[in-house]
Amino acid sequence: MKFSFWFSGVLLLGLTTVVAAESSAPTHLPNLFPFPNATGMLKTFNATGKLDLTGPFFQSLGTNGRSCASCHQPGDAWSVSAEHVAERFERSHGLDPIFRNNDGSNCDHSINTSTVEGRREAYSLLRTRGLFRVALAVPTDAEFNVVSVTNPYGCTETSTLSMYRRPLPSTNLRFLSTVMWDGRESSPQTGTQSITFATNPTDLLADLAHQSVDATLGHAQASTPPTAEQQKKIVDFEMSLTTAQAIDFRAGALDSHGASGGPLPLTSQPFYIGINDPLGLNPFNTPFTPVVFTLFTDRWAHNSGREHEREHGDRRASILRGQTLFNSRTINITEVGGLNDATSTPLIKGTCGTCHDTFNVGNHSIVAPLNIGIADVSNPLGTDYLPVIKLRNKATGAEVTTTDPGRAMITGKWADIGKFKGPILRGLEARAPYFHNGSAATLKEAVEFYNIRFSMGLTHQEITDLAAFLSAL
Ligand code: HEC
Ligand code: HEC
Known part of the structure; x- marks a missing residue:
């Protein structure tokens, strides 16, 4: 009772602040401010203290009223959830700056955006899938x-x-081995740099600066690029952010009972380009381990047995079982472009971590575009x-x-x-739908994709457990 009362108070506080952020614009949010989502709360740790909402990331630097934050919202794990985009459509009758026809509408010509109904149709993919x-x-x-x-x-x-894609989170960026779904902001073909062990993080910082220019000229339709100082401020800001689900409504704090979920432990997570790579590209030749996530420990398997603790304990046990499945369940990987063909191995007995190999983060630690069929x-x-x-x-x-x-x-x-690249798997619950094209509406559907595509034979319970685990990241 007490817990849920406290909790709904925070929920209300969270919602009012988000609304206020869009109308009367507060200038700061406290560090680790909790943003509620369907299964818990997401928090961002900002290395420089409270979250400054006035820097160039939040300013309209172009001509159409958009800022980076139009499409990278702190409460949506610095992406946008389709649910929140739909709310913004209803609240603004489709006039919020996210609804602009250069790239927010399904097509940029032969559309009618002069009426609400016209806009509803023109922005249908953005409203329903966040694309x-x-x-x-x-x-x-x-x-x-x-x-x-x-x-x-x-x-x-x-x-x-014309391709239709989800915004990637502009947080946890120090773990990136490639920028954008198709790597186009970290590729010599576009005048940007490949991200390598030898050149990281200088390469990443240059790529992110380049990305901030392209985003301002493209998404925000600016006629002049942001200044070098603005670019630096944007990149410094993005690089200072670490985001993760911090609280699960049923399991409790994700860093309790010996667990290390939430953003704070993530700030000290060791990383280098190639860490835990399974294909021999680790610069130190350290052998690959499929045990990629170690956030939840055996203490999460136990239920105190006391009545009021039992539901929390059940949820904790489910999350832990999901982590174990991620780390150990065999997947017969076949016909994945970039993997089976590249290694001349028609059948790879792998795990989720074969492709999501960065410890406690889950992107691929070295550039590895893969075709899994999305x-x-x-x-x-x-x-x-x-x-x-x-x-x-x-x-x-x-x-x-x-x-x-x-x-x-x-x-x-x-x-x-x-x-496409395998993206970072933190802060997932706050930013549905999933995959580059938003084809999985929920985390359960994302798991269902793998169950069908790789004939995994997962039970309903296993699907529930894997989805519970992913929602706690
Ligand atoms: C109109 C919406 C929109 C705006 C405005 C926007 N972005 Fe994005 N952002 C996206 C989309 C969509 C993608 C993914 C596109 C792709 O990969 O093809 C993306 C990708 C990114 C990525 C790549 C992350 C990764 O994992 O590779 C970064 C970083 C980023 N945006 C930062 C910014 C910054 C900085 C600004 C402001 C200068 C900005 N964005 C403005 C929609 C937007
Ligand atoms: C063969 C490589 C491979 C394996 C195995 C694999 N993934 Fe993925 N994963 C990817 C790639 C590549 C993407 C991005 C695909 C796209 O959007 O086109 C992805 C995307 C995802 C996403 C969506 C993330 C987002 O931001 O939208 C989730 C969730 C996910 N994987 C979970 C899992 C789980 C759970 C497993 C094990 C059951 C798994 N993956 C196994 C390669 C793999």
Whole structure:
């Protein structure tokens, strides 16, 4: 009783502050301010103290009223949840700056944004899935031609492709081995740098500065780039942030009972490019271990047995079982572009950590674009809300259909079609839906994808446990 009363007080405080942040604009938030979501609360630790909401990250630096924070919200793990985007649409009748037709609408032409109903339709992918239109020119030296684009929203051009993607979190950035889903802000092809063990973090900082320029000119439609000082302030700000789920409503504080969840332990998590890589790319040749997450310990398996503790204990045990499944459940990995073909191993007996190998973070610790089938038209979660793009190999004449060529739009390589990075797996609960195209509405659906795609044979309980674990990250 006491706990839930205290809790709803914080919930209200959280909501009013978020609302206030958009209208009368407070200038700061306390460090570790708790933002509620469906299963608990998310917190961000800012290395420089209280969270300053007045710097260039929060300023409109372009012409359409948007700031970085329009699409990278502190309470949504510095991404945006589709649920909160939908609320912003209703509150503002679709006039909030996130709703701009350069990349917020399904297409940028042949739309009517003069009425609320017109806007509701024009921004349907953003409202329902939190997707932005990423338009990229087909590389001139690409190994493929675009045969056709079928797009329910228009935007069927074949020289510039429209792809629909989720904002990645602008937090926990020191763990990045590649910037953007397709790595385009960390690739020589775009004048940015690959992130390597030898050059990190100088490479990352330069890439993030470059990204802040592209975001300001693109998303915010600025006519001039941010100044060097603004770029530095944006990058310093982003790099000072560490974000994680901190409290689970049923399990309690995620750093209690000997656990090390929440943002504070994450600030001291050791990392270097290549750490725990399974394919021999660890610069120290340390052997790979599938035990990637060690946040929850055996003490979480035990229930005190006291009535009022039992529900908390059940939830803790479920989260711990999920962690164990992540670290140990065998996955027969087949036909993953960038993995099975790259190693000439048709069947890899792996785990979740084969691809999500960074300790207690879960992205790939070294650049490794992979095609697990999320962009395939046959994705079992369904992709009928996305365009279908048909590509033909210039040399062999082979044809493929995809909803998003991914990395291939940067490198031009046939082999890179459908490849994306494995993102950081912290702060997940606050930023549904999942995968680059938002095809998994919930964490359970994300787990279901793997269950079907790799015939894992997970039970309902195992799916629940894995989803509980992911929600506690
Ligand atoms: C209109 C929405 C929008 C705005 C405004 C915006 N972003 Fe983003 N951001 C996105 C999307 C969408 C992606 C992922 C796109 C992709 O990978 O193709 C992204 C990706 C990123 C990433 C990459 C993270 C990673 O894991 O690779 C960073 C960093 C970032 N944004 C920072 C910023 C900064 C800084 C600004 C302001 C200068 C900004 N963004 C403005 C939508 C936005
Ligand atoms: C073969 C490599 C591979 C394996 C094995 C793998 N993943 Fe992934 N994971 C990826 C890639 C690549 C992505 C990004 C895919 C995309 O969006 O196109 C991803 C994305 C995710 C996401 C979405 C994150 C976000 O920000 O949207 C979750 C959640 C996830 N994986 C959980 C898991 C779990 C749980 C397991 C084990 C059951 C697992 N993964 C096994 C490669 C893998």
